[in-house]
Amino acid sequence: MKLVFCFSGKTQQGPVRELVEEYSSRVRKYAPVEIIEPKALKPQRRDGIHVVCAPEGTTLTSEGMAALIERAQSSGTRHLFFYTGGPEGLPRDVAAAADMSLSLSGMTFNHQLVRVMLLEQVYRAFTIIRGEPYHK
Numbered sequence: 397m398k399l400v401f402c403f404s405g406k407t408q409q410g411p412v413r414e415l416v417e418e419y420s421s422r423v424r425k426y427a428p429v430e431i432i433e434p435k436a437l438k439p440q441r442r443d444g445i446h447v448v449c450a451p452e453g454t455t456l457t458s459e460g461m462a463a464l465i466e467r468a469q470s471s472g473t474r475h476l477f478f479y480t481g482g483p484e485g486l487p488r489d490v491a492a493a494a495d496m497s498l499s500l501s502g503m504t505f506n507h508q509l510v511r512v513m514l515l516e517q518v519y520r521a522f523t524i525i526r527g528e529p530y531h532k
Contacts, residue, residue, distance in 0.1 A: 397427055397473050397474065397475065398427065398428040398429070398431045398474065398475050398476070399422060399423060399427050399428070399429050399430070399475075399478070399518065400404070400428070400429075400431075400432065400440065400442075400444070400475050400476070400477045400478070400479070401420070401429070401431045401438075401477075401478050401480075401511070401514070402432045402437060402440065402477060402478065402479045402490075403431065403432070403433045403436075403480050403507075404433075404434070404480065404481050404482035404486075404513050405433060405507075406433050407433060407480050407508065408508055408509060410506050412428035412433075412508045412509065412511070412512060413472075415512040415515075415516075416431075416511050416512060416515060418446075418495045419512065419516050419518075419519050420515055422519045423518050423519050423522065425476040425522075426430075426522040426525075426526070427469075427522070428447060428495060429501050432452050436487070437479065437482070437486070437487055438483065438487070438489065438490065438506055439479075439493035439494075440455070440475070440476075440477055441491050442475050443474050443475065444473055444475030444476055444477055444479045444495075445468050445473050445476050445477065445496070446479070446493060446495050446505075447464075447476070447477060447478050447479070447494060447495065447496045447497075447498050447511060448479045448480075448481075448486055448491050448494040448497050448498070448501055449478065449479065449480045449497075449498050449499070449502060450485070450486060450491065450497045450498070450499060450515060451478075451499055451501070451502060451503075452497065453496070453497030453498045453499035453500065454458070454496065454497060454498055454499060455498075455499045455501075456498065458476060458501070458517060458520050458521065458524060458531060459524060461517050461518070461521040462512060462519070462520075462521035462522075462524035462525050464521075465521045465522070465525065466525050467520070478498075478514055478518075479494070480507060480510050480511060480514060481507060481532055482507050483507055490527060493495070500513050500514065500517070501502065511524050
């Protein structure tokens with residue numbers, strides 16, 4: 397299964413970019429990763445599960461995120477898409493096309509930081525699935 401992260405706009409240079417690269421590299425140890433950063437975010441037309449990150453979405457524990465990823469893998473899902481919006485949030489067509497809305501928190505975070513938070517949680521999920529010691 398390929399993980400596709402669809403981020404609205406480019407990731408800024410500096411510490412945020414470094415962390416995005418670090419966690420995407422860690423995730424690549426478990427699954428192929430593709431990062432898409434268009435100016436205008438659109439729903440991907442490839443088959444898979446499409447998850448948007450939005451404050452009003454379902455809140456999962458780290459173990460719940462691991463279960464989501466594990467179910468997608470075991471069901472033969474080809475792509476697992478994660479979408480994060482920009483400063484104005486998600487475009488309506490992206491939100492409408494989603495299979496699931498996921499909340500990383502009830503609080504509002506800078507759209508650049510959300511990328512790091514999401515990638516870190518996906519990495520943590522894989523370490524939970526594999527029984528590795530990262531998650532405590």
